[in-house]
Amino acid sequence: MSTLPYLPGGVDELPAERFLVFADGNNKVQRFDESATTADGVAFTGLWESVTLNRGSKVHDCRIQTVTLFYSVQTATTLTLGVSVDGGRTWTDKIVNLAATVEGEISDVTTNFNLCGKDIRIRIQFDQAVPVKVFELFPSLIYEGGVEFSTT
Amino acid sequence: MNKFGRIQPYQVQPREPDRPVLERLDGGFRGDVSPRVAPPHCSPNLDAVRFEQGALRKDFGYVGIGTAAPSRILALAEHKFIDGGKSYQRLIRIYRDPSGHAVLSVWTGTAWTVVGVSTETIRDVYLSTASIQGKFVFSDGEKILYWGEQSEVVTWEADFPNGEVIGAIGETTQVAVTAAVKGYSDYMLNYLVDISGASVGGVDLVIEIYHNDTLLTTRLYQHPASAKVTQTQWLNETYIANVDAEDGDLFKIKVADLSYIGISDVVHHFFLPVGTETAIGVLPVPANDRYNFSFNYTISGPTYHHGEIYPSVMGVRLEVDLLGNGNWVTLKDVQISGKLSGDSSGTYSDHFILSGVTAVTRFRVNEYTVGETGAGSISSDVDISWVKAGSAPPVIMVRGKNKATTGDADAGLVWHTLGFAISVFELISADAPGARIVAPFADRLIGLRDGGDTQALGWSTSGDIRDWVGTGSGSIVLVNSRMDALDDLMGFAELGSNLGALFRKRSIDRVFPTGNILQAIGVVPWIPGVGTEFPFSIQNGLGGVFFLGHDRMVYRLSETGLSPAGRSIQQELIKQLTDNLENVDSAYDSVFNEYILGIPEAGSRTITKLWILDVDHFNLTGEERWRSRNVNVQRLAAVSTL
Numbered sequence: 001m002s003t004l005p006y007l008p009g010g011v012d013e014l015p016a017e018r019f020l021v022f023a024d025g026n027n028k029v030q031r032f033d034e035s036a037t038t039a040d041g042v043a044f045t046g047l048w049e050s051v052t053l054n055r056g057s058k059v060h061d062c063r064i065q066t067v068t069l070f071y072s073v074q075t076a077t078t079l080t081l082g083v084s085v086d087g088g089r090t091w092t093d094k095i096v097n098l099a100a101t102v103e104g105e106i107s108d109v110t111t112n113f114n115l116c117g118k119d120i121r122i123r124i125q126f127d128q129a130v131p132v133k134v135f136e137l138f139p140s141l142i143y144e145g146g147v148e149f150s151t152t
Numbered sequence: 153m154n155k156f157g158r159i160q161p162y163q164v165q166p167r168e169p170d171r172p173v174l175e176r177l178d179g180g181f182r183g184d185v186s187p188r189v190a191p192p193h194c195s196p197n198l199d200a201v202r203f204e205q206g207a208l209r210k211d212f213g214y215v216g217i218g219t220a221a222p223s224r225i226l227a228l229a230e231h232k233f234i235d236g237g238k239s240y241q242r243l244i245r246i247y248r249d250p251s252g253h254a255v256l257s258v259w260t261g262t263a264w265t266v267v268g269v270s271t272e273t274i275r276d277v278y279l280s281t282a283s284i285q286g287k288f289v290f291s292d293g294e295k296i297l298y299w300g301e302q303s304e305v306v307t308w309e310a311d312f313p314n315g316e317v318i319g320a321i322g323e324t325t326q327v328a329v330t331a332a333v334k335g336y337s338d339y340m341l342n343y344l345v346d347i348s349g350a351s352v353g354g355v356d357l358v359i360e361i362y363h364n365d366t367l368l369t370t371r372l373y374q375h376p377a378s379a380k381v382t383q384t385q386w387l388n389e390t391y392i393a394n395v396d397a398e399d400g401d402l403f404k405i406k407v408a409d410l411s412y413i414g415i416s417d418v419v420h421h422f423f424l425p426v427g428t429e430t431a432i433g434v435l436p437v438p439a440n441d442r443y444n445f446s447f448n449y450t451i452s453g454p455t456y457h458h459g460e461i462y463p464s465v466m467g468v469r470l471e472v473d474l475l476g477n478g479n480w481v482t483l484k485d486v487q488i489s490g491k492l493s494g495d496s497s498g499t500y501s502d503h504f505i506l507s508g509v510t511a512v513t514r515f516r517v518n519e520y521t522v523g524e525t526g527a528g529s530i531s532s533d534v535d536i537s538w539v540k541a542g543s544a545p546p547v548i549m550v551r552g553k554n555k556a557t558t559g560d561a562d563a564g565l566v567w568h569t570l571g572f573a574i575s576v577f578e579l580i581s582a583d584a585p586g587a588r589i590v591a592p593f594a595d596r597l598i599g600l601r602d603g604g605d606t607q608a609l610g611w612s613t614s615g616d617i618r619d620w621v622g623t624g625s626g627s628i629v630l631v632n633s634r635m636d637a638l639d640d641l642m643g644f645a646e647l648g649s650n651l652g653a654l655f656r657k658r659s660i661d662r663v664f665p666t667g668n669i670l671q672a673i674g675v676v677p678w679i680p681g682v683g684t685e686f687p688f689s690i691q692n693g694l695g696g697v698f699f700l701g702h703d704r705m706v707y708r709l710s711e712t713g714l715s716p717a718g719r720s721i722q723q724e725l726i727k728q729l730t731d732n733l734e735n736v737d738s739a740y741d742s743v744f745n746e747y748i749l750g751i752p753e754a755g756s757r758t759i760t761k762l763w764i765l766d767v768d769h770f771n772l773t774g775e776e777r778w779r780s781r782n783v784n785v786q787r788l789a790a791v792s793t794l
Binding site for chain 2: 017046048
C-alpha cells in the first residue's frame with residue numbers, strides 16, 4: 001500500500017489516465033510509479049542542498065551548533081543530514097533517526113554538529129526506501145567573536 | 153604621538169547572524185544566482201526530490217515495463233485510434249534491427265509484441281511521431297512511415313427458411329442470429345417482394361421489420377394501377393439494422409397491410425403447344441363460357457395441277473376432352489388458304505363457347521393437309537384466353553432470402569464481427585516529403601524539412617494523410633527569414649484548431665488554414681529572435697506550449713506571446729547542453745502539471761538529467777520551481793493506459 005499522500009489508502013496508482021514512461025539507457029521502458037520507492041528495483045537517493053545559510057556576514061566565521069529538522073513519516077526510518085562549513089567542498093554527515101508519526105502530525109529531531117566556517121550549508125540525503133516529508137529546517141547559527149576597531 | 157591613541161580595541165561579543173528562514177524547502181533549483189544570495193528555500197543542488205505541501209520529499213521510483221529492446225529505442229509514444237466504434241490506446245516503441253529496418257512493438261499489458269517490421273530501413277535518430285486519423289506516423293528525415301491497426305472483419309450469414317413465402321396480412325418470416333459474437337451493429341436483411349394483379353387504384357403493400365419484438369422500420373411497396381394483370385418485383389431488397397444483437401435474436405419481416413381499390417377484369421391465358429394434350433389446370437374459368445383462341449401460322453406457296461394454280465391450304469383442328477377421360481370433341485376445324493404466289497404467314501383468331509371446363513379439362517390442336525395442296529404449319533403455341541371479370545385480388549409474395557438451399561445470391565441476414573487485428577506498416581506515400589518532423593494540424597499531416605531542404609514545409613490533403621498530391625495538399629519553401637539566411641524549420645505545435653506555431657532555429661512563425669484550397673496552409677512571421685534547436689522539447693501544456701529556446705531558455709508560448717520559464721536553469725543548460733541537441737526530449741505530466749525536459753549533459757548521447765517545471769505554480773505565481781533528476785533516458789512519453 002502506498003504511503004504517499006497523493007494516493008488514498010489501498011490505491012496503488014493514480015486514478016487518472018496518465019502514465020509517465022521513458023526508455024532508459026539499457027533500452028528498457030520504465031514508468032514512474034507513485035508507489036515505487038526504488039528505481040527498477042535498485043535503491044536510489046534523493047538529495048537536497050541548501051544555499052549558504054550565514055550570508056549575513058562576510059567577515060566573521062560562523063558556528064553551526066545544531067540542526068533541527070521537522071518532518072513526518074509513516075514508518076520509522078533514517079536519513080542522512082550533512083553540514084558543510086566550506087561552501088560544499090567537504091561535508092560532515094550524520095545519520096538521523098526519524099520516529100514514525102501519525103498522519104497530520106509533524107515531529108522534530110535535533111542533531112548536534114558544532115562546526116565553524118565561513119560558508120554554512122546543509123544537505124539532506126533521502127537514502128532509505130521510505131518516503132519522508134521534511135517541512136522545515138532550523139539551523140542554530142552563531143557568529144564567532146573577533147576584534148573590531150573603533151575610533152570612539 | 154600615538155596616532156592610534158583615539159582608537160580603542162575591544163572584544164566583539166558573539167552574536168547570531170541573520171537567521172535564514174527555512175520554514176519551507178520548496179523553492180526549487182536556483183542556478184542563475186550564487187548560493188550566497190539565493191533565497192533560503194531554494195537549492196543550488198538537488199536530485200530526485202519533489203515538493204509537497206511546501207515540504208521536501210524523495211521523488212517517486214520507477215518500475216520496468218517488460219524486457220529491454222535489443223537496440224536503442226528511437227521512438228516511444230502513444231497511438232490512439234477508433235475502430236469499429238471502440239477507442240484504443242497503444243504504447244509503441246520503435247527500434248532498429250541489425251539491418252536497419254524499423255521494428256515496431258506494442259505493449260500488450262504483459263509483454264512487448266512486435267507488430268511490424270518495415271520494408272524500408274530507417275536512420276539511427278530519434279523519430280518524430282504523430283497519431284492522426286487512426287494511423288501512427290513517424291519520420292526520420294528521409295521518409296514518412298505509418299503503422300495502422302485494423303481489426304479483421306469477419307462476415308456471418310444466416311438464412312430465412314427455405315421456400316417460406318408470406319402474403320397475407322399478419323404473416324411473418326424470421327431469421328435468427330446464430331453466432332455467439334456481437335456484431336458491428338450492421339445487420340443486413342435481404343428479401344424480395346412480388347406483387348401481381350390488376351387494380352383500378354393500384355396496390356399498396358406495407359411490410360414491417362422487427363428485431364425480436366422491436367419494430368425497426370416500416371416499408372411501403374406500390375404496384376401501379378392496371379387493367380390487366382401485371383407483375384411488379386423488387387428482387388434485391390435490403391435493410392440494415394443498426395442494433396446490438398445477441399446470439400439467438402430474431403429479425404422478422406411481417407406483412408402489415410395490403411390495400412387496393414377495385415379489381416379490373418383479368419385476362420387469363422392458356423398456352424397449348426401443337427400436338428400435345430394439355431390440361432388447363434386450375435386457372436379460373438370465364439363466367440360467360442367464351443374463349444378466344446389464336447395462333448401464328450406459315451403456309452407454303454401454291455401448287456399447280458393441269459396447268460392451273462391452286463393455293464396451299466392448311467387445316468387446324470382444336471379438340472377438347474372436357475372430363476379428361478379421352479372423349480375428344482372437336483371445337484373448331486378451320487382451313488386457312490395461302491397466297492397464290494409465294495409463302496404466306498399470319499395470325500388466326502377465333503372464339504368458341506364451352507361450358508363445364510374443370511381443372512382436368514384437356515385441349516389439343518393438330519394440323520393437317522387439305523387435299524393435294526401444299527403444307528402449312530402453326531408457328532407458335534395456341535393461345536387460348538378468356539376474361540374473368542373482377543374476381544382476382546392481387547397476389548403478394550414476400551420472401552426472405554435463402555442462400556444455402558434456395559440458391560439466392562445473398563443470404564437472408566448478413567452481419568460482421570471484429571476478428572484479429574491486421575497490421576499495416578508501410579510508406580505513407582511515395583509523394584510525401586522526406587520529413588524530419590511530422591505533426592498533425594487541421595486534419596492534415598504537416599511535414600517539416602524535405603530531405604536536405606531544411607526550409608521546406610509540406611502538408612497532405614485534408615482528411616487523408618496519405619494523399620500528398622491531391623487538391624488541398626501543398627508545400628512551400630520558407631525562405632527570406634530576416635533572422636537567419638537559413639532559418640531551419642525545427643518543430644511544430646498546435647496552439648488551437650486554427651493556429652499552429654512553426655518553430656525555426658531563430659524565430660517562430662504562425663501557421664493557419666487559409667480557407668483557400670489552392671494554398672490551404674498559410675505561414676506568417678510571428679516572433680523573431682527566439683527559436684529552438686530542440687525539436688523534441690516542444691510540449692503542449694497548461695497555459696500554452698513549452699519548449700527549450702535556442703538560447704537555452706525554457707519558454708511558454710501562448711497566443712499572446714512568449715513568457716520565459718527557465719531563468720533558474722538557463723545558466724546550467726548553457727553549461728551542460730553542448731552536444732547532441734536533437735536528443736533533447738520532453739514530456740508533459742497532465743496530473744501534476746509538470747513540464748519535463750530531458751537533456752544530454754556534457755556531450756552524452758543519451759539524456760542524463762531531467763529538469764522538471766511545476767507548471768501550475770508558474771502559471772499561478774510567475775515563480776519558477778524547477779527540480780531535477782539524474783537518470784539515464786533515451787525517450788520520454790506520457791501515455792493514457794498501460
